[in-house]
Amino acid sequence: xxxxxxxxxxxxxxxxxxxxxxxxxxxxxxxxxxxxxxxxxxxxxxxxxxxxxxxxxxxxxxxxxxxxxxxxxxxxxxxxxxxxxxxxxxxxxxxxxxxxxxxxxxxxxxxxxxxxxxxxxxxxxxxxxxxxxxxxxxxxxxxxxxxxxxxxxxxxxxxxxxxxxxxxxxxxxxxxxxxxxxxxxxxxxxxxxxxxxxxxxxxxxxxxxxxxxxxxxxxxxxxxxxxxxxxxxxxxxxxxxxxxxxxxxxxxxxxxxxxxxxxxxxxxxxxxxxxxxxxx
Amino acid sequence: xxxxxxxxxxxxxxxxxxxxxxxxxxxxxxxxxxxxxxxxxxxxxxxxxxxxxxxxxxxxxxxxxxxxxxxxxxxxxxxxxxxxxxxxxxxxxxxxxxxxxxxxxxxxxxxxxxxxxxxx
Numbered sequence: 001x002x003x004x005x006x007x008x009x010x011x012x013x014x015x016x017x018x019x020x021x022x023x024x025x026x027x028x029x030x031x032x033x034x035x036x037x038x039x040x041x042x043x044x045x046x047x048x049x050x051x052x053x054x055x056x057x058x059x060x061x062x063x064x065x066x067x068x069x070x071x072x073x074x075x076x077x078x079x080x081x082x083x084x085x086x087x088x089x090x091x092x093x094x095x096x097x098x099x100x101x102x103x104x105x106x107x108x109x110x111x112x113x114x115x116x117x118x119x120x121x122x123x124x125x126x127x128x129x130x131x132x133x134x135x136x137x138x139x140x141x142x143x144x145x146x147x148x149x150x151x152x153x154x155x156x157x158x159x160x161x162x163x164x165x166x167x168x169x170x171x172x173x174x175x176x177x178x179x180x181x182x183x184x185x186x187x188x189x190x191x192x193x194x195x196x197x198x199x200x201x202x203x204x205x206x207x208x209x210x211x212x213x214x215x216x217x218x219x220x221x222x223x224x225x226x227x228x229x230x231x232x233x234x235x236x237x238x239x240x241x242x243x244x245x246x247x248x249x250x251x252x253x254x255x256x257x258x259x260x261x262x263x264x265x266x267x268x269x270x271x272x273x274x275x276x277x278x279x280x
Numbered sequence: 281x282x283x284x285x286x287x288x289x290x291x292x293x294x295x296x297x298x299x300x301x302x303x304x305x306x307x308x309x310x311x312x313x314x315x316x317x318x319x320x321x322x323x324x325x326x327x328x329x330x331x332x333x334x335x336x337x338x339x340x341x342x343x344x345x346x347x348x349x350x351x352x353x354x355x356x357x358x359x360x361x362x363x364x365x366x367x368x369x370x371x372x373x374x375x376x377x378x379x380x381x382x383x384x385x386x387x388x389x390x391x392x393x394x395x396x397x398x399x400x
């Protein structure tokens with residue numbers, strides 16, 4: 001009898017706990033499934049090629065005009081940024097810090113991209129299909145790579161050109177400095193020669209760094225960025241490091257020169273009759 | 281009296297002769313001194329012409345027509361034109377350095393955030 005009652009209680013307990021267990025199991029299953037789905041989705045997003053989103057899930061939902069206005073604003077961001085680059089390059093050219101060829105190369109790149117973006121804007125503004133309009137917006141990012149490649153590359157090129165100009169001037173002045181040191185009082189020549197030795201070393205180092213950077217620029221294209229972004233990022237990183245070092249070298253050379261000048265000026269004294277201009 | 285006078289005359293003639301000799305000696309010394317001075321000046325000029333001047337400077341003609349001076353102990357720079365060239369180079373380089381800093385800073389601006397695609 002007791003045995004029968006015990007078996008009955010046990011069955012009742014199982015019967016009472018059954019919904020609870022089912023609920024726990026269901027919740028656990030749902031949680032696991034959710035995790036799996038989210039992991040799968042994340043994997044898909046990262047591995048999938050960057051394709052245009054055509055679904056009406058963006059901020060504009062199904063509003064075509066909203067998509068067009070959004071795209072126009074992104075195009076304008078790029079046109080403004082390209083204009084700024086153009087102005088800075090012209091400023092350096094007018095100051096004589098870059099050559100006309102160097103300026104023309106940047107201006108040409110700016111004009112080409114501005115023309116392409118304006119063509120895209122005309123197309124986008126005329127779209128009647130929101131899916132096609134979204135594809136146009138996608139191309140603003142992925143076809144021209146203005147912020148990813150064009151501006152970083154062109155600003156780096158401008159910096160390289162300006163640094164190369166500064167380096168050339170310092171290098172060309174070496175014979176003048178040497179002549180001035182030769183004419184300095186003997187008591188000052190040791191210090192002057194020490195500064196001049198470091199000056200020449202810094203100028204030579206800057207030159208090699210700038211040359212190394214210059215060779216990497218052809219790798220920085222939107223096409224390469226799409227086909228092999230890692231190699232483009234490596235090239236950009238190497239250019240960044242080369243320019244950082246060259247910038248430091250040039251600053252040290254300019255500092256050496258300034259100290260040389262101060263020493264020379266302190267011992268300038270009375271001009272020697274009969275001496276003629278030298279190397280200036 | 282006559283003798284005395286005669287003696288007086290002789291004495292007066294001797295004094296005149298002495299003055300005359302002195303005058304000639306002075307003139308001779310003056311001429312020799314002038315000659316020596318002229319000779320010394322000539323030597324100094326010749327030495328400078330050969331490259332060694334009074335200021336302790338040696339000058340050499342460079343191939344390009346410019347002159348490189350070597351200071352042999354003077355407290356003044358023997359090539360002020362080169363010093364002026366260094367002054368000018370320093371000023372230009374300070375100007376270049378500002379452009380270098382400006383363009384270098386522009387190149388370091390990050391644009392990656394603006395390249396992240398947004399979906400309208």
